[in-house]
Amino acid sequence: MDTSPPAPQSHRTDVTVASLKKTLSHLFPQVDQHWAKPLDAYASAVYRLGGHRTGCSARDEAMVFLQNCIERAALRTGATSREAKQCSQQLVAAPVIQTGPHCHLLVEPDAFYTHLFSLLGLTANHLPWHIWYSASTVKFIEKPKKGPGWLLLEGEPVNVFGLPRRLMDSYSICGLNAHYSFKLTGNTKGTPANPSAVRLKALLPQGEFASAADAIKAGNQAFWNWAFPAQPRLLQLDDTDMADLVADHLENPGSWLSRQLFGNGMLAGAIIEAIDQLNAGPWAGWMRSTTDFFWGLANGKLFPLRLGNRMLTAGPGKEVELRFEPVALAAALRGREIVPNLFITFLVTSILPGIRVLGGCQQTVYYPLMRHVFSSALRQIGPQDLLATINADDCPGVWGHRVLKPGTPSPFRELESSPLPHLLSFYGSQPLEQACGGLKSFVGDPLWETLAQQIADGTVHAGSPEWKFAGTASRIRRS
Numbered sequence: 001m002d003t004s005p006p007a008p009q010s011h012r013t014d015v016t017v018a019s020l021k022k023t024l025s026h027l028f029p030q031v032d033q034h035w036a037k038p039l040d041a042y043a044s045a046v047y048r049l050g051g052h053r054t055g056c057s058a059r060d061e062a063m064v065f066l067q068n069c070i071e072r073a074a075l076r077t078g079a080t081s082r083e084a085k086q087c088s089q090q091l092v093a094a095p096v097i098q099t100g101p102h103c104h105l106l107v108e109p110d111a112f113y114t115h116l117f118s119l120l121g122l123t124a125n126h127l128p129w130h131i132w133y134s135a136s137t138v139k140f141i142e143k144p145k146k147g148p149g150w151l152l153l154e155g156e157p158v159n160v161f162g163l164p165r166r167l168m169d170s171y172s173i174c175g176l177n178a179h180y181s182f183k184l185t186g187n188t189k190g191t192p193a194n195p196s197a198v199r200l201k202a203l204l205p206q207g208e209f210a211s212a213a214d215a216i217k218a219g220n221q222a223f224w225n226w227a228f229p230a231q232p233r234l235l236q237l238d239d240t241d242m243a244d245l246v247a248d249h250l251e252n253p254g255s256w257l258s259r260q261l262f263g264n265g266m267l268a269g270a271i272i273e274a275i276d277q278l279n280a281g282p283w284a285g286w287m288r289s290t291t292d293f294f295w296g297l298a299n300g301k302l303f304p305l306r307l308g309n310r311m312l313t314a315g316p317g318k319e320v321e322l323r324f325e326p327v328a329l330a331a332a333l334r335g336r337e338i339v340p341n342l343f344i345t346f347l348v349t350s351i352l353p354g355i356r357v358l359g360g361c362q363q364t365v366y367y368p369l370m371r372h373v374f375s376s377a378l379r380q381i382g383p384q385d386l387l388a389t390i391n392a393d394d395c396p397g398v399w400g401h402r403v404l405k406p407g408t409p410s411p412f413r414e415l416e417s418s419p420l421p422h423l424l425s426f427y428g429s430q431p432l433e434q435a436c437g438g439l440k441s442f443v444g445d446p447l448w449e450t451l452a453q454q455i456a457d458g459t460v461h462a463g464s465p466e467w468k469f470a471g472t473a474s475r476i477r478r479s
Contacts, residue, residue: 015443015448015449015452015453017438017439017443019452019456020439020442020443020448020449020452021035021433021439022452023448023451023452023455023456024399024439024442026455026461026462027364027365027455027462027467028364028398028399030045030046030395030398031399031432034432035431035432035433036431036432036433037431037432038428038429038430038431038432039117039120039403039404039427039428039429039430039431039432039435040120040121040124040424040428040429041432042403042432043117043118043120043121043124043403043428044120044121044124044125045121046096046121046356046358046398046400047094047096047118047121047122047124047125047127048094048121048125049094049095049096049356049394049395055354055389056385056386056388056389057256057385058256058352058385058386058389059352059353059354059386059389061255061256062249062256062257062348062352062353062354063091063092063353063354065245065248065249065255065348065353066088066091066245066348066349066353066355067088067089067091067092068088068248069237069241069244069245069248070084070087070088070091070131070235070237071084071085071087071088072084072241072244073235073236073237073241074087074088074129074235077221077233077234077235079233083233086128086129087128087129087131087233087235090127090128090129090131091131091353091355094125094127095353095354095355095356096131096355096356096357096358097131097132097133097349097350097355097356097357097358098114098115098118098130098131098132098133098357098358098400098401099132099133099346099349099350099357099358099359099363099401100114100358100359100360100363100400100401100402101114101115101132101134101401102134102135102136102138102142102148103134103135103136103138103148103173103174103213103216103217103236103238104134104147104148104216105148105151105160105216105219105220105223106220106223106224106227107151107153107200107223107411107412107415108151108152109152109406109408109409109410109411110401110402110406112406112411112415113402113404113405113406113407113411113427114400114401114402114403114404115130115132116404116423116424116427117400117403117404117427118130118132118358118400119228119231119232119424120424120427120428122231122232123231123232123424127232128232128233129232129233129234129235130231130232130233130234130235131235131237132234132235132236132237133237133238133241133242133345133349133357134236134237134238135238135239135342135345136172136173136174136211136213136216136238136239136240137172137174137239137295137302137339137341138172138173139168139169139170139171139172139173140161140163140167140168140169140171140173140212141165141168141169145157147168148160148173148212148213148216149161149163149168149173149212151184152409152410153184153193153194153196153197153200153410153412154194154195154196154197154410154413155409155410156186156193156194158184158185158186158193158194158197159183159184159185159186159193160182160183160184161180161181161182161183161212161215162183162184162185162190170301171300171301172297172300172301172302173211173212173213173216174211174212174213174238174239174240174297174339175211175212175297175299175300175301175302176210176211176300176336177299177300177301178300179208179209179210180208180209180210180211180212180214180215181206181207181208181209181215182201182204182205182206182215182219183201184197184198184200184201185197196410196412196413199412199416200223200412203222203223203226204219204222204223205218205219205222211240213238213239213240217236217238220234220236221234221236227415227420228420231420239339239340239345240336240339242339242340242344242345242348242349243333243334243336243338243339243340244333244334245348245349246329246330246333246340246344246348247329247330247333247334249348250262250326250327250329250330250333251326251327251330253326256352256386257347257348257352258326262324262325262326262329263326265310265324266381267377267378267381268292268293268307268324269307270376270377270380270381271343271373271374271377272289272292272307273377274372274373274374274376274377275287275289275373276289277376278369278372278373278466281466282454282459282460283365283369283460283466285447285450286362286365286366286369286447287343287366287369287370287373290304291304291305291306291341292304292305292306292307292312292341293305293307293312293340293341293343293344294312294329294332294338294339294340294341294344295338295339295340295341296314296318296320296337296338297336297337297338297339298318298320298337302339303315303318303320305320305322305338307324310323310324310325311323311324312324312338322337322338342370343370343373346367346370347370347374350367350396350397351370351371351374351390351396354389354393354396355396356395356396356397356398357396357397357398358398358399358400358401359397359398359399359400359401360399360401360402360441361399361402361439361441361442361445361448362445362447362448363397363401364397364398364399365447365448365451367396367397368396368397368467369466371390371396371397372465372466372467374390375387375390375391378390402436402440402441403432403435403436404427404435404436405435405436405437405438405440407427
């Protein structure tokens with residue numbers, strides 16, 4: 001299954017904002033109860049997850065692995081051992097992480113206003129750490145002059161690393177194929193593009209980094225410390241952290257993941273079969289089958305892998321063959337020869353340990369479907385205690401990215417001119433239905449337009465077999 005968002009479909013329907021809002025309310029009652037309430041009430045609710053938490057041996061084990069991953073990442077940011085432990089223990093008290101924005105600089109508008117939304121929820125619940133998984137298996141360019149390699153400052157597209165387009169079109173930002181440093185140049189100049197670029201560049205680290213993702217993570221830490229010094233601390237994870245987290249599981253021969261998913265191959269086969277069945281029905285397109293469990297990574301580029309006869313192999317032109325067994329996979333993960341796809345990432349960060357994830361318009365659907373796929377496979381061959389635990393989860397996936405529409409195309413200048421408390425008060429007091437700006441991220445998305453029509457005509461409904469194991473039907477706990 002692919003780690004990238006679902007591909008656009010050519011079929012388009014004329015769906016109104018009202019019908020999309022009705023679709024959201026139908027699938028996610030936790031959103032429906034907050035439309036007329038202030039944004040900060042919704043943000044507070046999605047970060048509030050307390051009380052009894054279901055568990056089993058596989059879940060408890062996965063939580064320990066995830067906490068170790070969190071502590072390693074916190075130590076790399078300069079946290080003390082005590083602070084790193086505090087960060088990992090927050091997952092037990094409030095098992096919620098932001099997973100919406102890709103690995104962009106924080107001043108990219110979609111990312112910036114999502115993090116403002118997260119700050120509203122974190123501060124309301126007195127949480128000291130903002131834990132964020134950002135997908136780095138993405139290219140420098142996601143749309144024309146938009147993506148991790150570009151930034152809009154003063155209305156001008158700025159080239160973050162000063163790279164020519166030929167080096168951005170095909171390469172992933174997690175690749176270790178070059179050295180990267182912040183340039184913030186205009187289209188043709190080698191100097192910062194404008195005064196905002198000059199000021200921002202002065203805040204970012206000046207050294208070189210082994211990957212663009214490493215540079216962005218370091219830049220975000222520096223920017224966060226400048227912009228939000230009195231706020232919850234930032235902990236950013238990306239797909240290299242996920243590679244090490246999966247390797248942690250696989251290097252322990254007694255771990256659930258080693259024994260069940262990779263031990264005999266039966267569960268892996270059942271998952272692939274469940275994805276194929278999903279794509280043969282009304283939910284087709286939300287979970288693509290572009291790669292099986294992992295991406296190959298070489299020379300800065302990702303390529304798909306296929307599972308057959310207990311081997312992962314690449315397509316024509318790439319002589320890659322890897323045994324689908326724990327020791328070999330762990331070594332390849334540590335060596336950055338492969339990285340987990342999005343299904344495996346959500347398995348080890350959310351489904352197994354029991355963590356609520358906040359995502360964007362497409363994640364709100366494909367994540368519950370991932371849970372359905374995994375539950376379907378478990379029902380065939382897996383232990384029933386884990387299945388019961390997963391099905392008891394309370395709102396494991398919630399809309400939490402692009403909830404707050406960008407207030408300006410230049411959030412850096414807005415932050416420079418307005419104190420953060422003012423911004424949080426201003427946006428937090430807006431009703432959710434106003435703050436989300438007419439569901440801009442949903443409108444024009446062919447998958448959501450089709451889904452709205454399917455729900456209207458009864459083809460898809462919240463009680464469908466694919467949706468009933470998603471854990472989305474329950475309401476977020478009231479304060």
